Amino acid sequence: MGKNNLSLCSVFIGFLFFSCVEHQDKLEMSDTSSQKGEEVAIELAEGFNITYQDEFTKIETHSLVGNEDFQDSIFILHRQMTPSFTKNRKIVPKNWTSICCQSSTHLAYLQQLNQTDLVTGLCGLSYVTKGPIKDQLEKNKTAEICIGEAAQLESLLAQNPEIYFTYPFSSEQNRELDKKGVQTFMIAEYLEKTPLARLEWIKLFAVLFQQEKQASTYFDQVKKEYLQLAQEDPDTNKKFIFNLPFGDTWYAPSSNSLIVQLLEDAGLYYYFHDEVGTENMAHPNEKIWEIGGQVSYWVIVASRPEGFNLADLVAENEVYGTFKSVIHHQVIFCNTATTDYFIKGVIEPHIMLKDLLFATHKIREHNPVYFRLLK
């Protein structure tokens, strides 16, 4: 190696050495203490705990039985704490300026608490359907921060979020982001066992924004309405299958999934009622085609053009014309392209339940929002 090459190498190594920047935690610089809010009681949700202390409130999220193990926690300080306490703990600020979300589902809770104006970055921005939330995001100039579901560090850092709400299944990436100054917090509301338990996660968000009373009032009101409407036992004469095939395979949710709970609360009986699990079950198409001839209802949640009808469904595959549900016009459909199923639907399980009861003729007066019978 020549002298010139050696010099160049030395300069390059020197550059690398000095370019190791000392990173400063931005939360260390701001005042993080806030007044202790009204304590909230958790009734149904199993995926998070709130611990109240004089000095701080700790919010912890964790896995449920049967899921991949994870645990995460975040602290709201009520007085200035020592650096030894704040070191390696996630502390949320007193005054929020910026939030990023990995899932559009998180927006539902934020909207109910009037906090969507804080959302500056979102994964899958283009998938948010038209409506007030989309309008607010446009007003915020919210940025797309992901490619696919993977957050892009620079895009995230550019938003300078005080918190980045994430799914738990990217925990490795979350740890990396935490190291690089993006404070993450795992939200796993979709692992809850009932729609009401999922709704109760609004209390977690409420604690972060000191809106406990508003959240509790909303939760109690929805819970009351939901429980009044919910059927005691599913009717075995009203069996249903769920969804559409993906290629050669028909993925059916396990019977303990949220959507099946909602549908069984409406008095329908899941054909795969005894198949419990944490993952979707894969069935060959021809098996479901045979079952389709026997069950009364078929519930579909899918993205289709506006005005999608039974004839369009049968045009997708002629065999659907042999389904009992199609013959008797008992296909219950939620069009995710035209409804806010994935966002607002999360905090409106009572309206979804009402839709389903109306579709199954249990109630007579109702204007459907999410689910309706295909005509």
Next chain:
Amino acid sequence: MIHQDKLLISVVIIGVAALFVLNVSYGDVSIPIADQFYILSSGKAEISSWSYILENRLFRSITAVLGGGALAVSGLILQVYFRNPLAGPGVLGITSGASLGVAAVILGGFALENQLTGVSVILSGVIGASLVLFLLLFLSRFIRNQVTLLVVGLMIGYFTAAFVNTLFLWADQSETRAFVIWGLGSFEGLDKTQLITFALLVLLVTFISVFTVKGLNAMALGHEYLRSLGIRTARLKLLMIIITSVLAATVTVYCGPISFIGIAVPQIIRLISRSKNHAFLIPACFLGGAFLGISSDLIVRLSANSLPLNTVTALVGAPIIIWTIIKMNRQFASL
């Protein structure tokens, strides 16, 4: 045709027929054999879904036979054209070109909006495949080394894949879903009209390929020999491009990008028969491709669809390609 070749053809025909019957009669839903005969003869079934189930099995079996055959013939012609045993629609980027054409239509948002979708998808797939092949032919003027040409083909494949990825990121959810399903590769899902179009295209173009037999035999002995026979090289080459593009694009459009059949089958046939006569090699490769196609589909179904088609074809095809590379390496070393 020598005795060994006749035997080979007979065995493959029997094998394809047996697998075809098995693929139609076997499934997750058990339909009694008597009912199967009754449904296939009268179209009526005791349980209404059975006729659709049986029709679906029949259609996918026909698609597997024709699709596998088409890819194998396409691969055989390309291997003669480029005088390279590793040439095939997948390796040379022709499948990627067809994918780009399909992506432009599906991810471009036209998939559900007009009746011409089928035609537009086929046309765009054929155009994409042909463009890649023409580009490859143009570049081959400047490249003498066979392996380099294959690398160029792979690069073209990556290049078109980059465009496809960009379209994918811009597309909306329902379009990407349709494209992802298509990209997994499957012989399932063709309706009657699509199957008729698919079958007509494959059978017609495979039949036309018979007219290239003389040229292919001569080309296999070298371009000088080809000219000495007075064969119009330009016309022959154009015909070969059209045949390979239409066959590869038709299968890619209807079944998704299916790898390895195009390269592996001609190698296996050459290994068993050692015939240099394309009057034998074309039908033998078609039948060999049909055998690999239907057996792969049967494995997919036996696995309850847990193994995608491309995984199965790769498990069979990749070892054969590695073996071919080792063989080529030995030949080069002995020169």
